[in-house]
Amino acid sequence: MSLIVIGTxxxxxxxxxxxxxxxxxxxxxxxxxxxxxNFTRPIKQISVVGGDxxxxxxxxxxxxxxxxxxxxxxxxxxxxxxxxxxxLDMNARDTLETQLNVLSDFEPIxxxxxxxxxxxxxxxxxxxxxxxxxxxxxxxPKLVAMDTMNFWMDTAMSDLxxxxxxxxxxxxxxxxxxxxxxxxxxxxAAKVILKMGPEYLIIKKGEHGALLFDEKQVFFAxxxxxxxxxxxxxxxxxxxxxxxxxxxxxxxLSFENMKRGIIVGSAMASFCVEKFGTTRLxxxxxxxxxxxxxxxxxxxxxxxxxx
Amino acid sequence: MSLIVIGTxxxxxxxxxxxxxxxxxxxxxxxxxxxxxNFTRPIKQISVVGGDxxxxxxxxxxxxxxxxxxxxxxxxxxxxxxxxxxxLDMNARDTLETQLNVLSDFEPIxxxxxxxxxxxxxxxxxxxxxxxxxxxxxxxPKLVAMDTMNFWMDTAMSDLxxxxxxxxxxxxxxxxxxxxxxxxxxxxAAKVILKMGPEYLIIKKGEHGALLFDEKQVFFAxxxxxxxxxxxxxxxxxxxxxxxxxxxxxxxLSFENMKRGIIVGSAMASFCVEKFGTTRLxxxxxxxxxxxxxxxxxxxxxxxxxx
Numbered sequence: 093m094s095l096i097v098i099g100t101x102x103x104x105x106x107x108x109x110x111x112x113x114x115x116x117x118x119x120x121x122x123x124x125x126x127x128x129x130n131f132t133r134p135i136k137q138i139s140v141v142g143g144d145x146x147x148x149x150x151x152x153x154x155x156x157x158x159x160x161x162x163x164x165x166x167x168x169x170x171x172x173x174x175x176x177x178x179x180l181d182m183n184a185r186d187t188l189e190t191q192l193n194v195l196s197d198f199e200p201i202x203x204x205x206x207x208x209x210x211x212x213x214x215x216x217x218x219x220x221x222x223x224x225x226x227x228x229x230x231x232x233p234k235l236v237a238m239d240t241m242n243f244w245m246d247t248a249m250s251d252l253x254x255x256x257x258x259x260x261x262x263x264x265x266x267x268x269x270x271x272x273x274x275x276x277x278x279x280x281a282a283k284v285i286l287k288m289g290p291e292y293l294i295i296k297k298g299e300h301g302a303l304l305f306d307e308k309q310v311f312f313a314x315x316x317x318x319x320x321x322x323x324x325x326x327x328x329x330x331x332x333x334x335x336x337x338x339x340x341x342x343x344x345l346s347f348e349n350m351k352r353g354i355i356v357g358s359a360m361a362s363f364c365v366e367k368f369g370t371t372r373l374x375x376x377x378x379x380x381x382x383x384x385x386x387x388x389x390x391x392x393x394x395x396x397x398x399x
Numbered sequence: 400m401s402l403i404v405i406g407t408x409x410x411x412x413x414x415x416x417x418x419x420x421x422x423x424x425x426x427x428x429x430x431x432x433x434x435x436x437n438f439t440r441p442i443k444q445i446s447v448v449g450g451d452x453x454x455x456x457x458x459x460x461x462x463x464x465x466x467x468x469x470x471x472x473x474x475x476x477x478x479x480x481x482x483x484x485x486x487l488d489m490n491a492r493d494t495l496e497t498q499l500n501v502l503s504d505f506e507p508i509x510x511x512x513x514x515x516x517x518x519x520x521x522x523x524x525x526x527x528x529x530x531x532x533x534x535x536x537x538x539x540p541k542l543v544a545m546d547t548m549n550f551w552m553d554t555a556m557s558d559l560x561x562x563x564x565x566x567x568x569x570x571x572x573x574x575x576x577x578x579x580x581x582x583x584x585x586x587x588a589a590k591v592i593l594k595m596g597p598e599y600l601i602i603k604k605g606e607h608g609a610l611l612f613d614e615k616q617v618f619f620a621x622x623x624x625x626x627x628x629x630x631x632x633x634x635x636x637x638x639x640x641x642x643x644x645x646x647x648x649x650x651x652l653s654f655e656n657m658k659r660g661i662i663v664g665s666a667m668a669s670f671c672v673e674k675f676g677t678t679r680l681x682x683x684x685x686x687x688x689x690x691x692x693x694x695x696x697x698x699x700x701x702x703x704x705x706x
Contacts, residue, residue, distance in 0.1 A: 180583045276487045279626045300607035303624060312698045314619040317610060319586045351701040391619045392699040394658040 095340040096206055096233070097124045098138040098225050099215020099329070100195065101145065101163065102172035106368065107188075108323050109180055116369040117149050119172065120215035120239065123326035125158045126373040127333025127360045128213070130381060132340035133157030136206045138225060140198045143167035152374070161203045169194045182324045182365075183298040202228035211340040213332060214238035214259070219251035226258050235345060237261035239332055242271050257289040261350075263332050265296045278303060279310070292350060294335070296328055304354050309347055313354045314392055316362040316384070323368045327361040330373065334360030359384040402647040403513055403540070404431045405445040405532050406522020406636070407502065408452065408470065409479035412495075413675060415630050416487055423676040424456050426479065427522035427546065430633035432465045433680040434640025434667045435520070437688060439647035440464030443513045445532060447505045450474035459681070468510045476501045489631045489672075490605040509535040518647040520639060521545035521566070526558035533565050542652055544568035546639055549578050564596040568657075570639050572603045585610060586617070599657060601642070603635055611661050616654055620661045621699055623669040623691070630675045634668040637680065641667030666691040 099121030106113045121139045129135055135158045143166065150160055173191040178184075200221055207230055214222040216239040226236065236259045244252050245268070256262065262285065270276055273284035282293050282305035295303045299321065304311040334357035335350075342349055359381060366372045406428030413420045428446045436442055442465045450473065457467055480498040485491075507528055519540040521529040529545060543566045551559050552575070563569065569592060577583055580591035589600050589612035602610045606628065611618040641664035642657075649656055666688060673679045 277626055277628075279624045297607065300604065301619075301621070310624055310698065311701070312608075312621040312624065313701075314608070314621065314699070317586045317617055317619065319584055321584075348702070355701055389701075391617065392621070394618070394620075394662055394696075395655070 094134050094136055094206075094209050095128060095132055095211040095213060095336060096136045096138060096162075096202075096209040096225075096229070097121050097128065097213045097215065097333075097336075098200060098222070099124060099213075099217060100172050101137075101139040101141050102174065103144075104173075104325055104369065105175035105188075106323055106325050107177040108182075109178070110320060110322050111368070113323070113368045115173070117146065118174070118326055118369055120217070120326075120329040122149075122153075122370060123329035123364065123373070124213055124215055124333035124336070125153055126156070126370050127330040127364075128337030128340070129153070129156040129158055130360070130376075130378070131334070131337030131356070134159050136162060136209060138162035138200050138202065138206075140164040140166065140194045140200075142169040142171040142194045145171045159205075162201065162206060164198075164201070166194050176325070178324060182321045185324075200225050200228075207231070210234045210343070211336060212236045213336045214255070215329060215332070216241050219244055219248050219255045222255045223251060223258075226255070234343070235260050235339060237263060237332065237336055239263045239328065240268070242268050245271050253288065259290050261292040261294065262290040263294045263296065263328075263335070265298070265328065269293070269295045282310075294354065296331060298324070298327075302331070302354055302358060304347075304350055306347055311347070311351045311354065313351070313358050314388065315358060316387060316391065318362065318365065321365045324365050325369065327364045330364040331357035331361040333357070355385060355388050359388055401441050401443055401513075401516050402435060402439055402518040402520060402643060403443045403445060403469075403509075403516040403532075403536070404428050404435065404520045404522060404640075404643075405507060405529070406431060406520075406524060407479050408444075408446040408448050409481065410451075411480075411632055411676065412482035413630055413632050414484040414495075415489075416485070417627060417629050418675070420630070420675045422480070424453065425481070425633055425676055427524070427633075427636040429456075429460075429677060430636035430671065430680070431520055431522055431640035431643070432460055433463070433677050434637040434664075434671075435644030435647070436460070436463040436465055437667070437683075437685070438641070438644030438663070441466050443469060443516060445469035445507050445509065445513075447471040447473065447501045447507075449477040449501045452478045466512075469508065469513060471505075471508070473501050483632070485631060489628045492631075507532050507535075514538070517541045517650070518643060519543045520643045521562070522636060522639070523548050526551055526555050526562045529562045530558060530565075533562070541650070542567050542646060544570060544639065544643055546570045546635065547575070549575055552578050560595065566597050568599040568601065569597040570601045570603065570635075570642070572605070572635065576600070576602045589617075601661065603638060605631070605634075609638070609661055609665060611654075611657055613654055618654070618658045618661065620658070620665050621695065622665060623694060623698065625669065625672065628672045631672050632676065634671045637671040638664035638668040640664070662692060662695050666695055
């Protein structure tokens with residue numbers, strides 16, 4: 093089994109009510125790989141970085157079974173950079189600066205050695221790039237999941253529709269689901285979006301948990317009530333990484349197993365937000381993850397039988 | 400066993416994105432009684448109405464085991480009236496008009512026949528009135544729960560603190576918990592509020608579910624994802640009624656049973672919002688409630704063991 097991850101590997105500078113980071117390593121594919129590598133290996137990364145990207149960070153991921161053959165390094169260019177500020181309500185954020193740099197003309201190349209992939213996670217990037225990766229993979233993976241954002245709905249809806257028609261699982265947040273569907277009710281939004289292509293829709297609601305829909309069923313996963321959400325950057329990508337890591341590990345595409353995947357993703361995201369950037373993801377162990385999964389179980393378990 | 404409910408019985412006029420009601424019967428104690436009477440009887444009501452309050456509504460509640468001896472009728476005065484407007488995000492609302500009418504000089508009187516009460520639900524009213532009821536009950540009930548709102552935190556904090564010191568369960572929404580505690584994090588807010596008196600805190604998050612805290616544990620109950628929240632008026636009171644109805648029925652004050660009480664409350668609230676005012680609460684049967692409880696169970700059940 094192998095999982096291909098495509099997404100940014102980049103720098104972030106983050107301000108939250110609890111502090112301010114320097115320029116630290118981030119990017120969707122970075123978080124996805126850190127998270128998914130707890131559950132499945134190898135992970136085959138597709139991304140692009142500039143000469144400024146720290147080799148040490150690449151090595152740390154390689155040591156976790158993340159293959160970098162598909163990561164283009166452009167020595168004379170700079171990596172993608174994003175800076176943003178969060179407020180007390182961490183579900184919203186202000187972008188302070190975006191520098192596309194290497195991303196501005198990125199054309200992904202899927203190496204021949206990636207062709208055996210069974211699972212594909214399309215991190216948030218332009219639908220044009222996501223589509224290019226899908227087309228380069230000769231044998232359709234067992235499961236294709238994607239993340240996207242409102243920016244692409246505003247600027248590249250026609251390409252986005254093409255990608256949606258080719259995927260199995262769409263992972264977006266509540267405001268994105270509302271924008272994509274034109275429906276305020278998330279139940280109605282799900283119905284509209286599932287008609288666009290994906291068989292499953294995961295709607296992330298930040299501190300309010302996540303919903304999984306298919307045509308007939310719905311599942312609700314809570315978020316762990318935390319004393320502080322220190323830095324939510326990457327939480328959504330970490331969630332997606334946990335979800336896809338679990339699916340790739342189990343190779344079970346049933347709704348029941350997707351539910352477990354969402355709990356895994358939620359558990360991973362609950363670690364991510366405890367410290368700046370990927371710091372916490374680099375610390376945690378298998379037993380930390382197991383213990384947190386149990387906390388999720390305890391958080392929502394009740395006995396309806398006695399009522 | 401008996402449950403005393405204190406709160407308004409009143410008129411509301413409601414605008415939502417889905418329609419506009421006439422002046423319809425509402426009030427915290429009305430919703431609480433409709434909801435709780437599915438689980439426990441008799442319910443002993445304490446409230447005040449004007450000569451304009453429809454006798455038929457009183458009769459309908461009496462037929463469900465709600466005793467009206469403690470409801471003062473002031474024939475020459477008018478009932479409390481509230482009108483408000485909801486937007487697509489039903490967690491927030493604008494008050495268009497409030498007429499205190501009979502409520503402006505309401506002094507509750509606890510009838511002698513109410514003195515056997517085991518459970519007391521203090522619906523949202525001035526802390527002065529809530530305190531007066533507590534003081535009139537000679538033998539402390541097994542469990543006292545209260546609802547309150549930001550208005551009393553702004554205008555009657557000193558009285559509110561006195562009530563908080565005398566109750567077991569506080570039921571408020573997330574913004575109220577933040578205001579009462581001065582903490583944005585709900586986990587931190589719970590710690591502060593539990594020091595003010597109550598042993599249990601329930602934080603309602605509208606469409607995002609509810610949290611139950613005691614000093615050591617936390618439980619998360621989802622809200623049912625609904626196609627439309629038609630009218631959220633009374634949902635919080637209906638929740639409280641379901642919770643207290645379940646507790647009064649089972650007489651079990653353990654954390655485990657409080658969890659079930661919250662699911663009962665959430666199920667009842669999910670009916671309430673389906674139609675204007677108390678309409679839906681008047682229609683539902685025991686099997687409707689049972690079926691919905693099962694939907695809550697299905698919504699959050701997952702098997703962590705296989706991960």
